[in-house]
Amino acid sequence: MMAEPIAPIGAGQLSLTVLLMLLVVGLSYYEKLALEREYLLGVGRTFVQLLLVGYILEYILSLNRWYLVLLILAVMVAAACQAGVGRLRRRDLRLYPMMAVSLLVGGGVTILVVTEVVLRIEPWYHPRYLIPLAGMIIGNAMNGATLGGERYRSELLLRSAEVETLLCLGFGAKRASANARREAISAALIPTLNSMMVVGVVSLPGMMTGQILAGTSPLIAVRYQIVVMIMISAAVSLSAYLMVVMLSRHYFTRHHQIRYYVLKK
Amino acid sequence: MSRPILTLQGVSFRYRVSRHEYGPPVLKRVDLEITPGAIQVLIGSSGAGKSTFLRLLNRLEEPTEGVIRFDGVDLVECDPLRLRRDVALVAQEPFLVEGTVRENLMLPFEDGDAAGGLGDKMERVLHSVGLTAGMLTRPAGNLSVGEKQRVSLARALMTAPKVMLFDEPTSALDPDNRGLLARTVRRINASEAMTFVVVTHLEDFARELDGRLFRLRDGEIAAL
Structure with a gap:
């Protein structure tokens, strides 16, 4: 079976995940979990760490050393x-x-x-x-x-x-x-x-x-x-x-x- | 007088609190001779370092200073595993493995170095600690504290040690059982000429043992 080309995720699409984030923040606020700050920090780290790794991996894969x-x-x-x-x-x-x-x-x-x-x-x-x-x-x-x-x-x-x-x-x-x-x-x-x-x-x-x-x-x-x-x-x-x-x-x-x-x- | 079986010369001990640091002194320059074939009783309040004293004699701990000799040989020259079969220690809280009393008595021989005739031997040691051969098939988990204490002593006797170190054997026993235990120790000592070093905080029990009495106080040991 031929692999179909994968649908790329654009930056705009990625930012739409904010909808799901709001859900978590809302729940935390509603139930007084006091996890909003920590959650947003977690989201921030997820974005930064993974994007960084993505660029590094892209670079290493292309150099192939x-x-x-x-x-x-x-x-x-x-x-x-x-x-x-x-x-x-x-x-x-x-x-x-x-x-x-x-x-x-x-x-x-x-x-x-x-x-x-x-x-x-x-x-x-x-x-x-x-x-x-x-x-x-x-x-x-x-x-x-x-x-x-x-x-x-x-x-x-x-x-x-x-x-x-x-x-x-x-x-x-x-x-x-x-x-x-x-x-x-x-x-x-x-x-x-x-x-x-x-x-x-x-x-x-x-x-x-x-x-x-x-x-x-x-x-x-x-x-x-x-x-x-x-x-x-x-x-x-x-x-x-x-x-x-x-x-x-x-x-x-x-x-x-x-x-x-x-x-x- | 016969040559002492264990000799302590200027023995001090502090527990290590880290690689290079030591806690306060537990024993201070102790000189002591343990007479073979006799019962010696060390009295001291709890926390005085009585258990530590016993642990030094079978090399569970090393002295910070001084020399301990067994049969004239410096303990640091002795193979600790061999030494612990010659100088047996019965702990304050008896630990028995899961299984029957028989399995517990066989435990020291699981390496297969039994010299044969273990069945007879098990019956003999049980008898010497005041138990019967009927105990052999009982699960160790169902024994009373007094019985556990005796089985633990019987197990230590299985390797025919030269010295028996007994740590606070009365801690969980009622007065009747204490008297029974004192008689057991005296009987084994008399019949096997086995050296006993018993530590206790109970003066009455110490006297019942009818041995040489010592007191451990402030890290120093004195004969009474």
Whole structure:
């Protein structure tokens, strides 16, 4: 099936979305949600950030240089690292290298397999594929590492009696924290599993919707979506696992003692 | 007099509050010898650092200053996992894994390093803590606090430790159960010649144990 040319959205049409914005502002005013300012700020940021990204992507796609693509990926990883550590809400500088490793390895392996083994894009850095796919992978890897890391910490605190009992029975930190680790990695994967269960039935994923709107055959769009769902699950589990393993070394000494001053920070 | 099984020389301890900062002193230059085969009881009010003292003896914590020796060997030279099987610690709040009493008693051997004859051993340790073999199939979740405490002690006995550290064992027990527990400790000590270090805030219970008494106050330990 030939893709029909997509109907472009003009600046005038874009500004007509103001009608929907008024609806939200009106509701906020009527129900005294006091969210008008925040909402308008959100709208402003949506416009500015996305238009900016649009221009940058347009520029990078037209130049088609591998180093520019890698630069964009590096910026994505750095931003995800900052946002991920921020969400852990701990004043602990050592979380940065851990987050970076889980994103680079967890996300990197997934990106490599998807672009070079499954899709086999040519050239390897083809920005039209690599940038959006890497964006999704890095974003989800960040969620995985953050969810897993935060849950691991709270499980260790919650299960400190269990962990200490096992340490006292002569088990190493790895065995003593096995239940906490298991809970943390599962918790990180659950949102992904849930969305896999309902994908296409309850929700049409954003990327697939976008492709269909852009004129791609739904049959091709769903194949991409399948790849996307599986790559997201891989990125999430790998990065959550790496984060938890690295945190384990951070929370326990090599003599199998709990570093409470780090855990409770 | 026989050589002490655990020796503390000038041991001070402060909890870390960050990588480079320490809190107020919990123990101050403590010198103490733990006699093998005896019951020693450390009395102190809550928050005095009694639990911390025990945690240092099985290397859950490291002293900020000073040396602790087990059988003459500096603890920093000991493999902590091996040490914790020789110097067992029963925590104030007993933690039992989900499953039966049997599964709890088998827990220390899940690595498969059991020397055989575990069935007999389980019955023997249950008996020594005043419980019967009928307990083996009971779910750990249904036990009373006193029973949990005993199963927790029995589980620690399974690895045949040389020293048993017992942290505030009476915290959830009524006076009858306290007396029972004191008799249990004395019986195990007499029959197995096992060294006990028990910490408590109850003077009566401490006397019932009929051992060497020490008091921990303001970070210092003195014999009574």
